Amino acid sequence: MKLRFILFWKIFLWLWLTLILFIAVHFILTSYAQDQIHIEAVPDAALPAFKFIAKRLENPRFFGAHPDEHRPPSFDDEEFDPLFDFGPPNEEFPPLPPPEAFSRNKPVNESGFNPPFLPDFFFLDKQGKEIHGKSLDQALVLLHNQYLTDQRPHIAYKQENLFTGPFIINQDGETRYVYSQRRLSNLGEERLKIIWSQAPKQLLLSAVLITFPLCFALAWYLSSPIRRLQKATHEFSLIQKVPEQIKPLLKRGDEFGDLARDFKSMADQIQTVLEGQKRLLSDVSHELRSPLARLRIALGLVEQKTEDNPVFTYQREVDQMVRECERMDSLIEQLLNIARMDDISSNIETTEFDLCELLLEIKKDVLLEAEQKHVTFCAAMPDQQIINGVPILLRSAVENVLRNAVYYAPPNSKIKIQLSNNENFIALTITDQGPGVDEAHINKIFEPFYRPQYARERHSGGSGLGLAIAKRAIDYHNGRIWAENAQDSGSGLQVNIRLPELP
Amino acid sequence: MTHLLIADDDIELCDLLQDYLQREGFRVDLAHDGQAAIQNILNHNYQLLILDVMLPQKNGFDVLRELRQQTDLPVLMLTARGDQIDRIVGLEMGADDYIPKPCDPRELVARIRAVLRRIRVPLGDSERTAPKTIRIGDIALNTLTLDLFKGDKRVEVTATEFSILHQLLMRAGQPISKEDLTQRCLGRRLMPYDRSIDVHISNLRKKLGPASDGQDRIRSIRGGGYQYIAID
Numbered sequence: 001m002k003l004r005f006i007l008f009w010k011i012f013l014w015l016w017l018t019l020i021l022f023i024a025v026h027f028i029l030t031s032y033a034q035d036q037i038h039i040e041a042v043p044d045a046a047l048p049a050f051k052f053i054a055k056r057l058e059n060p061r062f063f064g065a066h067p068d069e070h071r072p073p074s075f076d077d078e079e080f081d082p083l084f085d086f087g088p089p090n091e092e093f094p095p096l097p098p099p100e101a102f103s104r105n106k107p108v109n110e111s112g113f114n115p116p117f118l119p120d121f122f123f124l125d126k127q128g129k130e131i132h133g134k135s136l137d138q139a140l141v142l143l144h145n146q147y148l149t150d151q152r153p154h155i156a157y158k159q160e161n162l163f164t165g166p167f168i169i170n171q172d173g174e175t176r177y178v179y180s181q182r183r184l185s186n187l188g189e190e191r192l193k194i195i196w197s198q199a200p201k202q203l204l205l206s207a208v209l210i211t212f213p214l215c216f217a218l219a220w221y222l223s224s225p226i227r228r229l230q231k232a233t234h235e236f237s238l239i240q241k242v243p244e245q246i247k248p249l250l251k252r253g254d255e256f257g258d259l260a261r262d263f264k265s266m267a268d269q270i271q272t273v274l275e276g277q278k279r280l281l282s283d284v285s286h287e288l289r290s291p292l293a294r295l296r297i298a299l300g301l302v303e304q305k306t307e308d309n310p311v312f313t314y315q316r317e318v319d320q321m322v323r324e325c326e327r328m329d330s331l332i333e334q335l336l337n338i339a340r341m342d343d344i345s346s347n348i349e350t351t352e353f354d355l356c357e358l359l360l361e362i363k364k365d366v367l368l369e370a371e372q373k374h375v376t377f378c379a380a381m382p383d384q385q386i387i388n389g390v391p392i393l394l395r396s397a398v399e400n401v402l403r404n405a406v407y408y409a410p411p412n413s414k415i416k417i418q419l420s421n422n423e424n425f426i427a428l429t430i431t432d433q434g435p436g437v438d439e440a441h442i443n444k445i446f447e448p449f450y451r452p453q454y455a456r457e458r459h460s461g462g463s464g465l466g467l468a469i470a471k472r473a474i475d476y477h478n479g480r481i482w483a484e485n486a487q488d489s490g491s492g493l494q495v496n497i498r499l500p501e502l503p
Numbered sequence: 504m505t506h507l508l509i510a511d512d513d514i515e516l517c518d519l520l521q522d523y524l525q526r527e528g529f530r531v532d533l534a535h536d537g538q539a540a541i542q543n544i545l546n547h548n549y550q551l552l553i554l555d556v557m558l559p560q561k562n563g564f565d566v567l568r569e570l571r572q573q574t575d576l577p578v579l580m581l582t583a584r585g586d587q588i589d590r591i592v593g594l595e596m597g598a599d600d601y602i603p604k605p606c607d608p609r610e611l612v613a614r615i616r617a618v619l620r621r622i623r624v625p626l627g628d629s630e631r632t633a634p635k636t637i638r639i640g641d642i643a644l645n646t647l648t649l650d651l652f653k654g655d656k657r658v659e660v661t662a663t664e665f666s667i668l669h670q671l672l673m674r675a676g677q678p679i680s681k682e683d684l685t686q687r688c689l690g691r692r693l694m695p696y697d698r699s700i701d702v703h704i705s706n707l708r709k710k711l712g713p714a715s716d717g718q719d720r721i722r723s724i725r726g727g728g729y730q731y732i733a734i735d
Contacts, residue, residue: 300608
């Protein structure tokens with residue numbers, strides 16, 4: 001039987017994903033909520049760009065283009081770049097470095113640093129005061145302090161703000177430290193990168209390592225009793241006996257234990273009922289035989305006496321009664337066969353034998369009936385096919401299928417018998433040219449006493465047990481039997497049998 | 504008049520059978536349990552026993568086992584139809600044939616006659632001119648006295664086993680089909696699932712033992728048949 005772990009994986013993945021997502025979201029939210037400031041040094045490769053920008057900021061034309069010389073321009077227009085968009089290069093404004101060094105969209109270097117787009121400027125004097133009296137953000141203070149310690153420009157992120165600087169310019173003979181502040185619209189991505197870089201990796205790793213086995217264990221704990229119950233149910237449906245698998249579950253004190261105990265008591269009841277039914281079937285069949293045996297002899301006596309005294313001839317009636325006796329007897333025999341096969345406690349010994357030889361023997365037996373209807377067999381099989389099984393059971397299975405085929409075959413038709421070995425199993429197919437079976441009922445033909453409507457109308461003599469016996473015999477060998485309406489034109493029912501070579 | 508004993512616990516059935524068989528010209532005694540059956544057999548000189556498997560006190564097999572230690576009385580077993588094990592066990596223990604129950608009384612009579620014929624006249628009309636003793640290898644079969652010798656030793660066989668060996672020896676070296684053997688020796692058609700001949704042959708093999716060269720005397724033929732291996 002194929003083992004399926006779908007429920008296990010579902011529980012496991014859901015739990016694990018929930019925990020992982022919880023941890024991730026927790027980090028992101030706390031990092032946003034804490035107004036954390038993240039500072040990183042400007043990489044060396046970007047330093048010339050800083051110098052260049054500083055040079056531009058020094059130029060009075062930069063700020064001079066605006067009515068209030070000391071107020072930085074407003075940059076509502078996203079398309080306008082105050083650093084680069086003011087006329088062609090000339091002496092005062094040397095040509096720009098290659099565009100990739102400045103591109104607002106492309107990283108300048110591998111570190112992913114973007115030259116800042118500067119909408120707002122803060123001018124600090126040597127004492128670190130804003131010369132225009134603007135209040136300084138904490139991030140700016142940090143940036144300036146950082147500069148004072150290592151003499152390098154930095155960038156700082158705080159929420160959606162990006163602070164950059166300083167650009168050191170000379171204004172009216174005074175050194176000014178210019179810082180820029182800009183709201184970044186695409187900071188999300190940056191931000192995640194920052195959060196990731198800030199995230200305590202060891203904590204995350206240990207969280208993952210701990211949650212994995214825990215989730216695994218919980219999923220296993222939940223799914224394994226369910227799977228065990230499922231297997232037990234499956235087993236029960238096959239053998240109608242409370243299976244061993246359920247035993248460990250019975251001791252559990254939880255809901256699974258309750259379920260297993262209830263299942264067991266239900267299965268016990270079903271088993272008792274079924275066994276009682278089988279015993280009844282077997283007993284009744286045996287008991288029916290005695291009166292039938294007497295009836296048969298009594299009829300013989302009637303025949304004898306009629307021969308002695310032919311004044312009253314009831315030969316036709318007697319013949320009919322004899323025939324009915326025989327029918328009833330064969331019905332009882334088949335009922336007993338079914339009862340025997342259902343009784344799995346009776347261990348029948350399996351032997352190795354040649355299935356082809358058995359097929360030929362069966363063909364010979366059925367030939368008499370077939371010849372009366374002018375039905376011919378067309379068999380395709382290998383020279384030999386050794387199989388491990390119970391010859392009597394397989395014989396009754398194949399014979400019943402074949403007799404059924406002969407029974408429904410129209411006169412002068414053909415019955416195809418095909419036997420082949422497909423590596424893993426032996427395939428036997430028997431196809432007649434009869435009317436086939438209505439698709440809706442096609443699998444019912446293996447149920448006891450099922451007969452298609454037209455068969456009932458014809459008042460046929462079949463017992464209605466032949467294919468049921470065949471199915472039980474094939475099941476006993478762990479094989480599979482099923483029927484389909486053959487697709488080829490002129491073909492009727494096709495019965496397929498699959499048998500493992502070593503059941 | 505042929506004297507038969509029917510051992511069956513179904514009294515009504517026995518009465519009916521007695522009535523039927525008497526009309527067919529047999530003298531019929533009845534026994535309704537195993538002990539009574541054995542007692543009757545020891546006290547009378549029956550020519551044939553019809554023995555049901557299910558008997559109170561001693562079942563059919565026990566009766567048969569006890570009987571075979573003392574007599575070669577031909578035995579026809581009544582078995583439940585389809586019960587292979589009962590049949591085979593019965594034949595292995597030395598029953599001559601079986602008939603499924605419920606049975607067609609005409610068939611029962613035919614089988615009784617077939618078994619009796621083997622005892623009274625072991626040879627068919629055409630075989631009357633055949634030599635009285637058939638010798639093949641160390642086996643000697645006297646068709647008049649119904650004696651079977653292996654070397655100097657007498658081998659006890661039932662009438663049916665004798666008849667089967669006779670057929671095989673007459674055509675030693677040739678395969679004979681099971682159908683043929685069933686028809687000639689049991690006086691009936693070979694039925695599906697019919698292992699009577701196989702069981703009788705297996706009994707014969709046991710009683711005769713292997714040939715002098717260690718080979719089986721009777722070889723099974725693929726497709727259902729047997730062959731006595733001729734040894735010169």
